[in-house]
Amino acid sequence: MKNISSLILVFILLVIWQGAAMGVDAAYILPSPTQILERLWELREPLILVHLPATMGVTALGLCISVVLGLLLAISMDWNPKLEKALYPIIVASQTIPTTAIAPLFILWFGYGIWSKVLVTILMTFFPIAITVFDGLKGTKREMEELLMTYGATKKDIFLKLKLPTALPSFFSAIKMSIPLSVIGAAIAEWLGAQKGLGYFSKRMMTQLDGAGVFAPVVLLSVVAMVTVWIITIIERKIITWRKEL
Amino acid sequence: MLEFKNVSFRYDVDAFSMMEDLSFSVEDGEFVSIIGASGCGKSTIFRLINGLEKPQKGEILVDGKPIASLKQYSAFMPQKDLLFPWRTIEKNICLPMELAGVPPKEQEARCREVLEQVGLLDYMKKYPKDLSGGMKQRVSFARTLLSGADMLLLDEPFSALDYLTRVEMQEWLLHQWEHYDKTILFITHDVEEAVFLSQKIFVIQDRPFSSMEMVEVPLSYPRDRSDLKKPEIVELKEQLIGKLRRSVSV
Secondary structure: OOOHHHHHHHHHHHHHHHHHHHHHOOOOOOOOHHHHHHHHHHOHHHHHHHHHHHHHHHHHHHHHHHHHHHHHHHHHHHHOHHHHHHHHHHHHHHOOOOHHHHHHHHHHHHOOOHHHHHHHHHHHHHHHHHHHHHHHHHOOOHHHHHHHHHOOOOHHHHHHHHHHHHHHHHHHHHHHHHHHHHHHHHHHHHHHOOOOOHHHHHHHHHHOOOHHHHHHHHHHHHHHHHHHHHHHHHHHHHHOOOHHHO | OEEEEEEEEOOOOOOOOOEEEEEEEEOOOOEEEEEEOOOOOHHHHHHHHOOOOOOOEEEEEEOOEEHHHOOOOEEEEOOOOOOOOOOOHHHHHHHHHHHHOOOHHHHHHHHHHHHHHOOOHHHOOOOHHHOOHHHHHHHHHHHHHOOOOOEEEEEOOOOOOOHHHHHHHHHHHHHHHHHOOOEEEEEEOOHHHHHHHOOEEEEEOOOOEOOOEEEEOOOOOOOOHHHHHOHHHHHHHHHHHHHHHHHHHO
């Protein structure tokens, strides 16, 4: 086990938390980890059957749209330097806008349905994907590009045979970065207004002063995000065996 | 045959020309080295030949035809192997053929043949990371060969290798050149390498240069490293080093 030391640290922190919670002895303010797990178990049916699928639906839909849009933007900026000059500064600057602060507007504009939430998720993940993939495409070695040109390669050949493989590691980094962001985006949007979903559930528990009930869906969200990132990492290792050599 | 006719060239960012009114020619099947101090424009000659740069004046002809009208007349082998780490050795070697639209069956057959010739058939399905520096340069050479061009432009291909590997690779290259009937233009700053390998040596001394001094190496093929000890060869090496030094001090 390579991560043994961090596991120990997590365990210690959990023990401290447990001790502090038992000391405070007010579950509506600070529920203990065991109380949270207990609540998670009690609420398993509505959480896993109703609210988790709702949140995952928003996350998956938002992430897919983000990936498609992000890739399109990254590729078109790489293809056309004029587009790059026009768009790149805007994209970078727009990352400073706090999405969470403008999220309520989307609820206002698009209502309580799924699309307002998908939109928040897209807004959270689209820019990191576009920028990371674009930088990956730009990371192509000039010498390799010229070598292909001496073989008579067209722009399309260079893109398919050189740029795409070069950018693949960046693409995976972008996905891994975006998964937690999209989960956060979905949860925030649900907090602001929804009829179901883990964010919505967490907020409802808050109004009932159920501390452990607030935490339970959060734990579930974190676990799902971690597992997804882990799966992507495994796929990445299978596909990319050359990361170290570039 | 390759001909430069009154070629002038200057990089956009430079204040001075690289070459002015340069003319020279290389016959088919020759092994010619170009030597000169670093930054003198050796590599620029290759960039002009393979069309990455266009001359401001003059013409570059291959077999009497301007290069703009030709395809696959030259193949460039860079100093770094530039093998694609995500491709197997086989796929790396097939890259120029892929781009030229050679049918896959034929690609594989030619790849096998050339790998056998360079002694790396066992590595066909391996990745570049599994190979040593010398082996990678051999693969890079094989890739250059299979681009199908008759003129090979080798830009300091062995300069990043350690001395023993370099010596081995030089002998290996001569062997390959005798086996395949190709014209080789070889850039180097190593005088001994140029003398050992080539029939003719072009020396670049000034910048901008309008001509290159041509020196013939009085040795026949096949060559042996002991040939380098012959008095006339030792003297030739000294002469060449003297010329390069003078150009550096200017």
